[in-house]
Amino acid sequence: MGETLLQTTVVGSYPQPDWLVDRQLLSKGVPRTRAKDMWRVPEPWLEQAQDDATLLAIRDMERAGIDVITDGEMRRESYSNRFATALEGIDDENPAEIVNRSGNRTPVPRIVGKIRRTGPVELRDMQFLRANTERLAKITLPGPFTMGQQVKDEYYKDAExxxxxYAAAVNEEARELVKAGADVIQLDEPWLRNNPEEAKRYAVKAINRALEGITVPTVIHLCFGYAAVVTGLKPTGYSFLPQLSDTIAQQISIESAQPKLDLGVLKDLAPKKVMLGVIDLSDPAVETPETVAGRIRAGLKHVGPDKLLPAPDCGMKYLPRATAFGKLKALSEGAAIVRRELA
Structure with a gap:
């Protein structure tokens, strides 16, 4: 049998239970430094609690009918800070502050020495996921360009x-994750579109270094930011997209449902597979399967069914869990509708 057409997947995160994290603290932003006060469970029992939450996330994704699942990123305070702050050369204890584009001051790690990976960070996460599902399993890592945008460099004075x-460190980690049973490796690179001029200089080179020698399918995820954090209108196009056709990643993940993206841009990504966002995370209502099917059909006007993977726009960690599950179920059922039409 061939590979399932319109294979459904998730971007990465799933809502963490209220007994695990303080969701009021979580809602204040996406931390760059460690945010250990976010956890409700004391340190001696935290890993066990995270394991239990991970099992809940895995089972929800399986019950919803998702084809390629993750661990829900239950052990993370943000998509990036757990890996990014675990590297040598990073001072997370004495952070700097930067002013973001919204004018808010954000604590960020300082780079005080050469960046090196000194040991595994997400290896046990992948081993736990692999041991607890027979589905195709994906694990995500923050991309090298994005990590470079989330720090204060006091050592290199050379962003590239x-x-x-960073790319070398990601590559070392990704190779171990593949050995642990990862079926897909995804790099989250939302900052490519925030700083497209700098990205054009070296982002493709860094991404290719991060994915060098990885033998399983690889994904680059782009988005305009979490719907719960980035409110208001989003752009209807990406400022850094055609360049990703030069990466060695096989798949490009893009947010489409909330910003109502002009899907004509998909032609820029040929011959990549496209993880297309067809679930709007800004809408508290759960989409009907037919609504999702309509968004998938719109994508199929530009991409063949063998190259389209329906997904949510972004990570789901800021949603209520019941809403996230309902949206994933609609995703699965909407893809099934279109598969039947293609049969």
Whole structure:
């Protein structure tokens, strides 16, 4: 049998239970430094609690009918900070502050030495996921360009050199994750579109270094930010997209449902597979399967069914769990509707 057409997947995160994290603290932003006060469970029992939450996320994704699942990122305070702050050369204890584009001051790690990976960070996460599902399993890592945008560099004074060291660290981790049973490796690179001019200089080179020698399918995820954090109108196009056709990643993940993206941009990504966002995370209502099917059909006007993977726009961690589950079920059922039409 061939590969399932319109294979459904998730971007990465799933809602963490209220007994695990303080969701009021979680709602204040996406931390760059560690945010250990977010956890409700004391340290001696935290890993066990995270394991239990991970099992809940896995079972929800399986029950919803998702084809390629993750661990829900239950052990993370944000998509990036757990890996990014675990590397040598990073001072997370004495953070700097930067002013973001919204004018808010954000604590960020300082780069005080050469960036190196000194040991596994997400290896046990992948081993736990692999041991607890027979579904195809994906694990995500923050991309080198994005990590380079979330720090204060006090060592390199050369953004490209810094990002290439990040890329080497990501590559070492990704190789171990494949050995642990990862079926798909995804790099989250939302900052590509925030700084497209700098991205054009070296982002593709850094991404290719991060994915060098990875033998399973690889994904680059782009988005305009979490719907719960980035409110208001989003752009209807990406400022850094055609360039990703030059990466060695086989799949590009893009947010489409909330910003109502002009899907004509998909032609820029040929011959990549496209993880297309067809679930709007800004809408508290759960989509009907037919609504999802309509968004998938719109994508199929530009991409063949063998190259389209329906997904949510972004990570789901800021949603109520019941809403997230309902949206995933609609995703699965909507894809099934279109598969039947293609049969």
């Amino acid at each position: 050199a810094m990002c290439m060291d």
